[in-house]
Amino acid sequence: MNSTMEATQNEQNSEVNPPDSQPLTLSKNAQKKLLKQQKYEAKKAEKKALMKEQKQRDAERKRKEWEEKLAALSEDERIKLIDSRKELRKERMEKRSEERGQKVQRLTQAKETGQNIVVDLEFSHLMTHSEIHSLVQQIMYCYAVNGRCSVPAHLWLTGCQGEMETQLQRLPGFDKWIIEKEQQSYIERFSERKDDLVYLTADSETVLHELDPTKVYIVGGLVDRNRWKGITMKKAEEQGIRTAKLPIGDYMKMSSSQVLTVNQVIEILLKFLETKDWKVSFFQVVPQRKRSEGDSGNCQEVDGEECEEEIKESEAKKRCVEVLSHD
């Protein structure tokens, strides 16, 4: 274990044991958090099952409606209706294939000229199975959003190994993604450009005002419900690379911490690349509940990463799986 991890783990009285360590006794606070997390997982699973059932019912209803419609028609009308449906489907497929071509073009261009954004995947040993799963979902979401951008970034996944890699490989179409997948860490991969590396971390003193196209921005691939406070800052300091935080405080008041999720940070960067406007970028991405002036409703925040928000986003993510699996 390197000193960053030791330091952080000691400070945090971590609730998750590294895989090969002896089980720790959980503090009362940790037990409460674990219970909350388990309730959330159960609620999520229940919602998923309900949505699956609903989808099956909808599909069945549509099939019935279609058959009833056909049954009410004459032979000629039936043939016409079937043909027109086939035609519509063909047009839709052509449009999709054209859009896919344009997306490939944009992403290929971004390889040459796009802003480099790295997701640092070297923290998977500090996450539970479901946190890794959540991170994988966030990465998939980021990739889909980037593909739709008029000015996409060039995304990198570094330190992509072990369970993280296994879970990513399971994503539909992952092998064809136009993204850099590296087993080595960013520090090795960009060893000759160490000066260009900027680790984005909420704990930095430096505020990011502009995106410099010559720099490589790194986002910590971590879903930790803020268990590992300050870990990315410590890592960057130890490696002697620059750090910066997003200028959230200049534009919006947050209800609690300014620590955002990986997908929120990447989406904000992508929006900024497109709009050159931080305010617009923050307001479009940061959920209302995270802002202090908003009504935070009943959902409780789990130390910097939210529960309801994830549920809401899971819908969007599901749509993005559907889009990506057609690629």
Ligand SMILES: C[S@@+](CC[C@H](N)C(=O)[O-])C[C@H]1O[C@@H](n2cnc3c(N)ncnc32)[C@H](O)[C@@H]1O
């Ligand atoms: C869920 S956070 C992880 C928090 C973790 N405890 C840490 O020390 O970074 C995921 C990543 O998003 C980025 N991030 C989150 N909020 C940020 C902010 N306000 N400014 C810059 N980067 C941020 C960081 O790279 C961070 O590692």
